Amino acid sequence: xxxxxxxxxxRRRFANFAANRRGFWSLWLFLALFVLSxxxxxxxxxxxxxxxxxxxWYFPVVASxxxxxxxxxxxxxxDYRDAFIRKxxxxxxxxxxxxxxxxxxxxxxxxxxxxxxxxxxxxxxxTDDQGRDVLARLIYGFRISVLFGLSLTFFSSLAGITxxxxxxxxxGLTDLVFQRxxxxxxxxxxxxxxxxLSSIVxxxxxxxxGLMLLFSWMSxxxxxxxxxxxxxxxxxxxxxxxxGVSDPVIMVRHVLPNAMVSTLTFVPFILSGSITTLTSLDFxxxxxxAGSPSLGELLAQGKANxxxxxxxITAFLTLAITLSLLIFIGEAVRDAFDPRKNGGR
Amino acid sequence: xxxxxxxxxxxxxxxxxxxxxxxxxxxxxxxLALVGESGSGKSVTALSVLQLLPYPVARHGEGSSIxxxxxxxxxxxxxxxxxxxxxxxxxxxxxxxxxxxxxxxIEKQIAETLFLHKKNITPKAARERVLELLHLVGLPExxxxxxxxxxxxxxxxxxxxxxxxxxxxxxDILIADEPTTALDVTIQAQILKLLKDLQARFxxxxxxxxxxxxxxxKTASRVCVMTQGQIVESGPxxxxxxxxxxxxxRNLLNAEPAGRPEVPRIPPPVLLEANALKxxxxxxxxxxxxxxxxxxxxxxxxxxxxxxxxxGVVGESGSGKTTLGxxxxxxxxxxxxxxxxxxxxQAWGSGAMRPLRREMQIVFQDPFASLSPRLSISQIVxxxxxxxxxxxxxEARRELIEAVLREVGLDPLAADRYxxxxxxxxxxxxxxxRALVLKPRLIVxxxxxxxxxxxxxxxxxxxxxxxxxxxxxxxxxxxxxLRVVRALASEVMVMKDGQVVEAGPAAAIFEAPRxxxxxxxxxxxxxxxxxxxxxx
Numbered sequence: 047x048x049x050x051x052x053x054x055x056x057r058r059r060f061a062n063f064a065a066n067r068r069g070f071w072s073l074w075l076f077l078a079l080f081v082l083s084x085x086x087x088x089x090x091x092x093x094x095x096x097x098x099x100x101x102x103w104y105f106p107v108v109a110s111x112x113x114x115x116x117x118x119x120x121x122x123x124x125d126y127r128d129a130f131i132r133k134x135x136x137x138x139x140x141x142x143x144x145x146x147x148x149x150x151x152x153x154x155x156x157x158x159x160x161x162x163x164x165x166x167x168x169x170x171x172x173t174d175d176q177g178r179d180v181l182a183r184l185i186y187g188f189r190i191s192v193l194f195g196l197s198l199t200f201f202s203s204l205a206g207i208t209x210x211x212x213x214x215x216x217x218g219l220t221d222l223v224f225q226r227x228x229x230x231x232x233x234x235x236x237x238x239x240x241x242x243l244s245s246i247v248x249x250x251x252x253x254x255x256g257l258m259l260l261f262s263w264m265s266x267x268x269x270x271x272x273x274x275x276x277x278x279x280x281x282x283x284x285x286x287x288x289x290g291v292s293d294p295v296i297m298v299r300h301v302l303p304n305a306m307v308s309t310l311t312f313v314p315f316i317l318s319g320s321i322t323t324l325t326s327l328d329f330x331x332x333x334x335x336a337g338s339p340s341l342g343e344l345l346a347q348g349k350a351n352x353x354x355x356x357x358x359i360t361a362f363l364t365l366a367i368t369l370s371l372l373i374f375i376g377e378a379v380r381d382a383f384d385p386r387k388n389g390g391r
Numbered sequence: 392x393x394x395x396x397x398x399x400x401x402x403x404x405x406x407x408x409x410x411x412x413x414x415x416x417x418x419x420x421x422x423l424a425l426v427g428e429s430g431s432g433k434s435v436t437a438l439s440v441l442q443l444l445p446y447p448v449a450r451h452g453e454g455s456s457i458x459x460x461x462x463x464x465x466x467x468x469x470x471x472x473x474x475x476x477x478x479x480x481x482x483x484x485x486x487x488x489x490x491x492x493x494x495x496x497i498e499k500q501i502a503e504t505l506f507l508h509k510k511n512i513t514p515k516a517a518r519e520r521v522l523e524l525l526h527l528v529g530l531p532e533x534x535x536x537x538x539x540x541x542x543x544x545x546x547x548x549x550x551x552x553x554x555x556x557x558x559x560x561x562x563d564i565l566i567a568d569e570p571t572t573a574l575d576v577t578i579q580a581q582i583l584k585l586l587k588d589l590q591a592r593f594x595x596x597x598x599x600x601x602x603x604x605x606x607x608x609k610t611a612s613r614v615c616v617m618t619q620g621q622i623v624e625s626g627p628x629x630x631x632x633x634x635x636x637x638x639x640x641r642n643l644l645n646a647e648p649a650g651r652p653e654v655p656r657i658p659p660p661v662l663l664e665a666n667a668l669k670x671x672x673x674x675x676x677x678x679x680x681x682x683x684x685x686x687x688x689x690x691x692x693x694x695x696x697x698x699x700x701x702x703g704v705v706g707e708s709g710s711g712k713t714t715l716g717x718x719x720x721x722x723x724x725x726x727x728x729x730x731x732x733x734x735x736x737q738a739w740g741s742g743a744m745r746p747l748r749r750e751m752q753i754v755f756q757d758p759f760a761s762l763s764p765r766l767s768i769s770q771i772v773x774x775x776x777x778x779x780x781x782x783x784x785x786e787a788r789r790e791l792i793e794a795v796l797r798e799v800g801l802d803p804l805a806a807d808r809y810x811x812x813x814x815x816x817x818x819x820x821x822x823x824x825r826a827l828v829l830k831p832r833l834i835v836x837x838x839x840x841x842x843x844x845x846x847x848x849x850x851x852x853x854x855x856x857x858x859x860x861x862x863x864x865x866x867x868x869x870x871x872x873l874r875v876v877r878a879l880a881s882e883v884m885v886m887k888d889g890q891v892v893e894a895g896p897a898a899a900i901f902e903a904p905r906x907x908x909x910x911x912x913x914x915x916x917x918x919x920x921x922x923x924x925x926x927x
Contacts, residue, residue, distance in 0.1 A: 281761035285825065287722055289775040290748030299774075303765040 059382040069378020072371040083189035090146035090182035099139040148179035150186040150339040162354040172356040186339035195320035206266030214274025240332045273305035307383045314376030394419045401452030409435045411620040422597040424607040427617035428844035478508040481557035485569035487549035491541040498537040504559040524555040547578035566598045575707035580915040646845035648852045648878035663696040668727035688714040690889035701866040703880030711889035712869045716835040749779045752826035756838035758818035762810040769806035795828040816847035835867045873916040
């Protein structure tokens with residue numbers, strides 16, 4: 047376990063991070079929201095968590111049961127919101143619903159007013175223009191946005207760091223060629239490519255991720271490249287070469303840790319950028335398939351239904367809070383790596 | 392009344408006490424040297440005279456007093472300090488590369504001090520005065536250089552410009568903080584001579600801050616020896632050098648690397664040989680990047696290093712000695728023949744070289760730059776073992792690491808600590824341990840002692856000599872410090888501009904140098920005599 051011992055430097059950085067109270071609490075808040083949204087199915091769902099019916103225990107949230115089980119007539123998947131089934135179960139047992147008894151696709155047909163319906167005791171944040179619960183869609187939309195952001199950040203950092211490391215470490219012609227390629231590549235109009243793509247295939251999560259990845263990996267390249275260019279002439283790199291250590295090992299073991307400092311500082315900002323990108327694509331209608339829960343789609347609905355301000359306001363507040371949290375975290379990370387700050391003082 | 396009188400001066404940074412209650416006087420026209428090793432508080436003392444420390448992070452203790460002509464400087468108002476700074480007391484800093492502003496011409500920078508202190512001087516008069524000052528400090532072709540930028544001048548020339556700036560208002564005191572440490576030996580001698588001449592001419596008092604005892608002996612009339620923020624001994628130079636009282640002073644005076652290498656009667660076999668070794672960097676120009684010329688870093692060098700012996704490579708900065716070391720280890724591209732242990736290795740690829748890396752190792756100059764800051768000492772030393780698959784298990788490797796740390800005089804318990812927790816001398820021991828653990832036959836030592844304090848230098852030299860006799864190591868010892876070379880090398884090679892000007896047995900070269908450049912180097916290094924050699 048010696049390997050995992052915290053170095054004094056790392057400890058100082060944690061202290062610096064925690065010293066930025068705003069960023070520290072933002073991180074916890076963001077993590078809490080994210081973890082909660084990972085369990086969205088248990089929070090907002092049109093299938094009950096637990097059903098007790100005629101001495102049997104059923105878990106509809108994880109398994110599917112045909113209607114016949116609960117005294118229905120059809121061997122199809124049970125619709126637990128159906129009045130007949132509810133009555134049948136209530137007579138011989140009970141149902142435990144999640145806090146929000148709507149899934150992201152569930153349409154509330156019992157609305158008293160035409161959709162979009164304003165917030166009420168049943169639909170806490172109202173419904174959208176198709177009668178779906180806004181809070182449920184928000185939770186699922188938040189999850190998809192953050193997951194998209196995280197995967198895009200992870201993969202583009204991976205690609206960016208690799209490319210930057212190779213360019214910076216080997217320098218010379220490799221560097222020159224790569225740099226020119228990046229300059230050309232970064233000038234491609236990404237929005238038009240997305241429009242063209244959406245006319246050929248129905249873009250889903252993975253299509254979007256792949257396409258965005260093609261263009262977003264360049265943000266870290268310059269940073270990492272500069273660090274590697276600087277480090278490759280250090281004496282300890284030369285000493286490692288004199289020991290006979292191979293180039294990949296030198297890059298990973300000796301140079302990368304130094305480059306990681308500036309990279310990590312950047313990551314929260316890339317993450318917030320990625321979330322914004324997905325939102326704007328959804329808003330424009332070139333994003334996730336129609337009907338998917340997403341913040342951008344909610345914003346678009348808000349714009350289309352100005353008479354229903356709860357749509358726009360919800361989407362706006364969610365985005366504003368999420369992005370602010372990420373920026374605060376980013377600031378705290380920057381503090382953590384700032385050599386001029388001394389932990390906790 | 393003395394010109395400058397420092398009483399009971401103490402300086403602390405937070406909880407760290409850098410200077411603890413020191414007192415000294417400086418009389419008009421005399422040279423006082425403050426001598427000490429790094430961290431002794433000598434530079435902080437110099438900066439407090441001009442109140443240039445980063446207040447309020449730095450604080451002066453109760454009763455600290457610095458009186459200049461009877462006026463108190465500690466805590467004096469800014470207006471008083473501005474008048475004194477640059478006007479009555481001027482300062483020359485160590486590093487000529489960073490103490491001039493790269494964006495202004497040297498005329499503008501010198502004239503600035505004039506305008507600040509003489510309100511009614513005309514631009515024309517200022518220009519004449521600048522020219523006069525540049526002539527005074529012996530800057531060649533001064534009139535043509537008025538519009539030069541700092542990067543167009545060499546290190547020695549920049550230091551002359553710094554001195555001209557300091558002299559602009561004919562100060563009463565000149566504080567010189569390690570004025571020659573960053574310069575080559577021959578230029579160092581010239582600058583010191585210039586300072587002495589100017590002092591005699593203007594009757595200035597000179598407060599010289601240095602770690603170099605040879606400079607003190609040559610230049611100063613009185614000396615204060617500082618260690619750990621205190622003056623442990625002070626007095627006239629002769630007394631201190633002839634009869635040092637304090638143990639620290641004695642230690643410092645004994646710190647000069649002593650001893651001579653043993654020269655065996657029968658020459659041992661040649662381990663490393665190079666013929667017509669060249670490292671040329673192409674200069675490209677034009678749109679097509681055609682090669683228009685070469686920077687000849689190493690230009691046709693022949694050398695022979697015998698087993699168990701030390702070959703000293705001597706030269707000033709830019710002479711190509713470091714590049715030569717890297718080229719011999721095939722860490723820099725070169726042409727020419729390199730023969731290691733009877734095998735020609737010039738054409739070998741990096742894969743073929745890998746097993747050979749175990750036999751040839753290198754120790755670099757700067758122990759702060761040569762250790763990876765994010766690896767612990769044991770990881771640093773272990774790396775070579777892993778590459779060469781020495782020691783089958785982690786435990787076996789651990790034993791080898793602890794043994795080698797003991798060998799270089801470090802506590803094996805320190806193996807899990809990180810480089811920043813060690814002093815410069817200890818780090819250099821780690822660098823030596825990293826090379827030594829592979830049991831190499833050849834170690835290239837690239838200025839291994841020049842970043843270290845005198846007393847530590849001596850310890851490292853003794854360690855190197857001890858290891859050599861125990862394991863029969865061959866050293867290629869690259870250094871500009873002739874004393875260290877004399878203590879270690881049995882053969883010496885003097886380099887200038889990438890070429891060898893003189894080579895042969897150390898004794899012969901040190902006794903009777905044949906080449907005028909070698910002679911100049913020796914005079915500068917051992918007696919700080921300025922020889923009218925061309926300044927670079």
